[in-house]
Amino acid sequence: MNVxxxxxxxxxxxxxxxxxxxxxxxxxxxxxxxxxxxxxSAIGSRIQSVEGVEYGSFIVPxxxxxSLLTQSISNASFGIFFPKFTGTVYEVMSAPISxxxxxxxxxxxxxxxxxxxxxxxxxxxxxxxxxxxxHPFWMVAFLLMTCIAFSxxxxxxxxxxxxxxxxxxxxxxxITPLVFLGGSFYSVSMLxxxxxxxxxxxxxxxxISGFRWSFFEVxxxxxxxxxxxxxxxxxxxxxxxxxxxxxGYKLKQ
Amino acid sequence: xxxxxxxIVSVRGLTKTYDGGxxxxxxxxxxxxxxxxxxxxxxxxxxxTTLISTVCGLVTPSSGTVTVGGHDIIKDYRVTRKLxxxxxQELTLGAFDLVxxxxxxxxxLFGLPPNEDRIDEILTDLSLIDKKDDPVNRLSxxxxxxxxxxxxxxxxxxxxxxxxxxxxxxxxxxxxxxxxVEKLRxxxxxxxxxxxxxxxxEEIADRVGVISDGRLxxxxxxxxxxxxxxxxxxxxxxxxxxxxxxxxxxKFNLERSDDGLRLTYTFDTQGERTGITALLQALNAxxxxxxxxxxxxxxxxxxxxxxxHRDHER
Numbered sequence: 341m342n343v344x345x346x347x348x349x350x351x352x353x354x355x356x357x358x359x360x361x362x363x364x365x366x367x368x369x370x371x372x373x374x375x376x377x378x379x380x381s382a383i384g385s386r387i388q389s390v391e392g393v394e395y396g397s398f399i400v401p402x403x404x405x406x407s408l409l410t411q412s413i414s415n416a417s418f419g420i421f422f423p424k425f426t427g428t429v430y431e432v433m434s435a436p437i438s439x440x441x442x443x444x445x446x447x448x449x450x451x452x453x454x455x456x457x458x459x460x461x462x463x464x465x466x467x468x469x470x471x472x473x474x475h476p477f478w479m480v481a482f483l484l485m486t487c488i489a490f491s492x493x494x495x496x497x498x499x500x501x502x503x504x505x506x507x508x509x510x511x512x513x514x515i516t517p518l519v520f521l522g523g524s525f526y527s528v529s530m531l532x533x534x535x536x537x538x539x540x541x542x543x544x545x546x547x548i549s550g551f552r553w554s555f556f557e558v559x560x561x562x563x564x565x566x567x568x569x570x571x572x573x574x575x576x577x578x579x580x581x582x583x584x585x586x587x588g589y590k591l592k593q
Numbered sequence: 594x595x596x597x598x599x600x601i602v603s604v605r606g607l608t609k610t611y612d613g614g615x616x617x618x619x620x621x622x623x624x625x626x627x628x629x630x631x632x633x634x635x636x637x638x639x640x641x642t643t644l645i646s647t648v649c650g651l652v653t654p655s656s657g658t659v660t661v662g663g664h665d666i667i668k669d670y671r672v673t674r675k676l677x678x679x680x681x682q683e684l685t686l687g688a689f690d691l692v693x694x695x696x697x698x699x700x701x702l703f704g705l706p707p708n709e710d711r712i713d714e715i716l717t718d719l720s721l722i723d724k725k726d727d728p729v730n731r732l733s734x735x736x737x738x739x740x741x742x743x744x745x746x747x748x749x750x751x752x753x754x755x756x757x758x759x760x761x762x763x764x765x766x767x768x769x770x771x772x773x774v775e776k777l778r779x780x781x782x783x784x785x786x787x788x789x790x791x792x793x794x795e796e797i798a799d800r801v802g803v804i805s806d807g808r809l810x811x812x813x814x815x816x817x818x819x820x821x822x823x824x825x826x827x828x829x830x831x832x833x834x835x836x837x838x839x840x841x842x843x844k845f846n847l848e849r850s851d852d853g854l855r856l857t858y859t860f861d862t863q864g865e866r867t868g869i870t871a872l873l874q875a876l877n878a879x880x881x882x883x884x885x886x887x888x889x890x891x892x893x894x895x896x897x898x899x900x901x902h903r904d905h906e907r
Contacts, residue, residue, distance in 0.1 A: 344703075344705060345701060345704055348702045355694065426686070426687060432702065433651050436672070
């Protein structure tokens with residue numbers, strides 16, 4: 341195990357975050373605050389509580405997930421895309437380092453960033469609304485698994501993308517709609533019956549639902565199903581990434 | 594590994610066909626001796642970079658084997674890659690990284706614990722120490738090249754690959770670079786460089802290999818190569834112009850200059866008899882008066898052009 345190499349990649353990636361602090365951390369915080377002002381205070385004050393939870397509080401888990409998902413994907417995808425783009429990836433490819441170690445370095449750093457962002461949003465949110473966390477252990481577990489799974493997913497996108505457009509494509513066209521329609525801002529029970537069924541096809545719903553349960557013990561689907569879904573997604577990402585490296589996908593000829 | 598008979602890098606039957614069908618390497622056999630400076634010459638697209646990239650692990654070989662320090666580059670990649678440093682052809686550097694950071698990163702990537710003194714030493718050797726906290730994108734092209742070399746040396750490799758190290762580099766840096774190469778050689782580092790500049794190979798290399806169209810046409814001591822493939826020419830300046838060469842001189846295949854005042858005789862330095870004595874006697878017998886004699890030896894460049902040319906005619 342080349343621990344020094346993992347450390348080197350991890351530190352290098354975290355250094356990049358420090359240099360782009362505004363972009364990496366400040367922007368999700370600012371956008372979250374805006375969501376709170378608009379949805380929590382302005383609109384939320386006119387909405388009755390949802391399933392016994394005040395609307396302002398109700399949206400907190402969804403908002404955290406929204407940032408977590410988009411940030412994990414963009415951090416991890418950019419982390420591996422940029423060296424590919426500039427050509428510096430040659431160094432990683434010629435280093436005495438295994439696929440697994442590369443993955444731990446890049447995905448670990450991306451997931452750490454997301455985790456920091458998630459925590460900051462949680463703290464920011466607690467300044468606006470009253471929060472109680474019913475199951476702290478499960479909250480952390482959902483947070484961690486989501487960060488890792490979606491950083492892996494971002495890593496896949498970063499490997500796959502060969503231009504900036506592709507890099508933005510999936511986050512923009514797939515992830516953002518899924519997150520918005522996955523119950524970030526509403527309970528699925530508020531939808532007409534037909535759309536409730538359609539929503540069940542949205543994998544993000546299970547994440548948000550499970551995460552929300554860890555706060556308020558209310559959920560759209562059972563927690564067990566949520567856990568199975570996120571674990572399944574994590575494993576699927578691992579398999580894809582493993583296959584990509586095994587074949588030297590777009591990195592090695 | 595210090596055994597002189599064991600090559601530090603050994604390439605056997607190496608071929609590479611890219612996905613597009615292009616066959617970049619067509620069976621390369623090559624042994625690189627520990628501590629030598631080997632220059633690989635070849636026209637663009639000859640396969641030099643593919644060969645280097647394969648040894649470094651950037652390209653998967655289609656067939657054949659490569660060992661570094663006696664270890665297989667695929668099975669024991671962790672061992673072999675630690676022994677190798679690579680300076681790529683293109684100036685590939687993360688734009689916003691600081692010089693010190695990027696060199697530190699390389700060292701870690703190759704599995705060595707941080708050692709700030711060692712990094713300072715390398716940066717000093719490359720006259721980069723006062724740029725340590727500068728972002729890479731603010732450096733000139735020559736300076737960037739130095740950073741790439743510093744990165745490649747950061748993990749103290751035993752074999753250093755320099756892919757076109759002097760492409761687009763000014764004279765001063767080139768001189769510095771050769772000084773560095775000389776110093777590395779004294780430390781026992783094996784150096785393999787590809788170049789277009791034949792004078793460089795001539796000046797710095799111990800051995801020269803010529804690659805063309807995916808094949809290693811020749812590899813030999815620079816001196817041997819020049820001796821065995823080099824041709825010498827004898828220029829004979831005459832007192833009076835000759836219009837027509839007498840038949841007695843036809844076997845020498847002399848070239849007559851336009852003004853008829855100079856005859857050029859080409860001979861093989863390896864031949865048992867150069868034929869010079871016979872030629873001079875024949876000239877004398879033909880009554881041609883000599884004014885001056887000159888000989889010249891073909892340069893590595895002539896040899897190279899000849900070899901590649903011959904290969905293309907096959």
